[in-house]
Structure formats: structure tokens, C-alpha cells
Amino acid sequence: MKSWRLAGVGGWAVGLCAGLWVQAVWSAPQGAPSANAPANAPGIAPAMAVAPGASLTQGDDGHIRIQLVSRDEVEISSEIGAKIASLPFRDGDAFRAGQTLVSLDCSLYAAQLRKAQAEADAAVKLEHVDEQLSQLHSIGEIDVEEAEAKARASAAEVAYMQATVRKCVISAPFDGRVAKRSAAADQFAEAGKPIMTIVDTSHLELKMIVPSKWLAWLKPGHPLTVRVDEVGKTYPASVARIGARVDPVTQTVDVTAALDSRAPDLLPGMSGWASFAK
Secondary structure, eight states, rough: OOHHHHHHHHHHHHHHHHHHHHHHHHHBBBSSTTTOOOOTSSSSSSSGGOOOOOOSSTTSOEEEEEEEESSSSEEEEEEOEEEEEEOOOOOOOOOTTTTTEEEEEOOHHHHHHHHHHHHHHHHHHHHHHHHHHHHHHOOOOOHHHHHHHHHHHHHHHHHHHHHHHHHHEEEESSEEEEEEEOTTTTTTTOOOOEEEEEOOOOSEEEEEEEEGGGGGGOOOEEEEEEETTTTTEEEEEEEEOOSOOBBBBTTEEEEOOOOSSOOOOOOTTEEEEEEEEE
């Protein structure tokens, strides 16, 4: 029992120290970010909620470290196995929605499509002949049903091959840039294996972590400005989404903001400081 009491006292002391530390962190002086704050701090760690100048009271400007991320990042891969005929875009190249990113050599699939189409045409003709013979009572009803079933199966095979041939060209789903090419022309593309990674650079979002106390006034649509370190410019933005839960340890919440207008000079991965007007 004596050792249990000592352990309880020790745990209480640790908890008291942790509580005092958290209180000291959230009582950081308000104001602009410190001059010696690293402008290129990697990632967004939970400690970002104590960024210099983080405002906790309504009416003061709040400064929070942010990171730019792409709204959409897609890993392009082929749905079929075929040799790559062409990859017109290289790392860093920009493209528009609908442009061809990957062309596959589908001569074999195209030949199979022509064969399926020929068999479907023959099946339809046979079906018509059997229907006429049935009217003359020259064949039984079962023969007509078999001809109809064969015609439907042939049509399904044509539809399947048409869908396969359409997969020989992969088009861009949005405006963006090539982040990484993982394959080259004349290389065999395996189904499901990455060929390239693309990012949507036209719709950038701002990721940040703010104190949960800010939820008293921070709502979707709230305006803010963000100064991006890499370009040294300030851009208007607004809160798009607020996280669904508060971290119980750090008492912070994830916030996502969106730029009010397109900024071609910005790229995913850039970082900076967000300032909230309240």
C-alpha cells in the first residue's frame, strides 16, 4: 500500500507539471510571428498551435503556420496491360483537362474488336434467318431462341472490346502538372502499376492547425490572409472546412482554407503564415 501511495503522488506531480507546461504554452505573447521563426519549417506538427503570435482572443490578429496542398493528386495507371506508345508530358509540364496523358499501343485489342464485330454481324444475320424459317415452320422454337442468345452474347463481346479499346488513351481529369513520371515510352504498362503522378495546381488549399478555443468565432467562410514564404506575397483566402474532432491532448483542430482566386505562381508544398481578422 505504501508503494501505491508513492506512485500516486508521483503521477499527480507529473500531471501537475504537464498542466503548468500546457498553461505556459497557451499563454504565449500575442503579436506578429517572431523574426527568428523558421520560414521553411517542414510539415505541420501539433506544436504549430503555439506558433509565435497565435491569437487566442477575438479582436486580435491570429498568426498560424500553414502549408499549401493540392486539392487533387492522382496516381495515373493503366487498367489494361499494353506497351506505352507515347507519354507527351514530362516532370513539371503543365496540361489542360482532356489532354492525352498516356497513349497505349492497342493494335491487338483493336483487332479483337474487329473480330467481335464481325461475329456479332454474323449472329444477327443468323437470327433473322432463323426467325424467317420459324415462320415457315422449318425449324423449332428452340433454334430461334439459341440464335437470339448468340446474337446477344456477340453484342456483349463487342461492347466489352469497345470499352477495352477506350482504355488505351488516358486523358487528364483536370488542369494540372506532372509531379512524377514513373514510366517511359515503349515500356510495357502493367495493369494497376503507376505510370505518373499528377497534381491539380489550379485549386490549392491551405492546411493548418489552430487552437480549439478559436472555434468560438472561427467558422467556414471566415476571411484570412496568407503570406507565402517562397514568393514573399500575401493572398486573400477563406476558411473552407473545419475538422470534425478536437485533439484532446493538444486542444487543437484541423482547419482547411481555400484561396479566393487562382495564383499560378503558387505550388503545393509551399508554406507561410495565415493571419485571421476577427
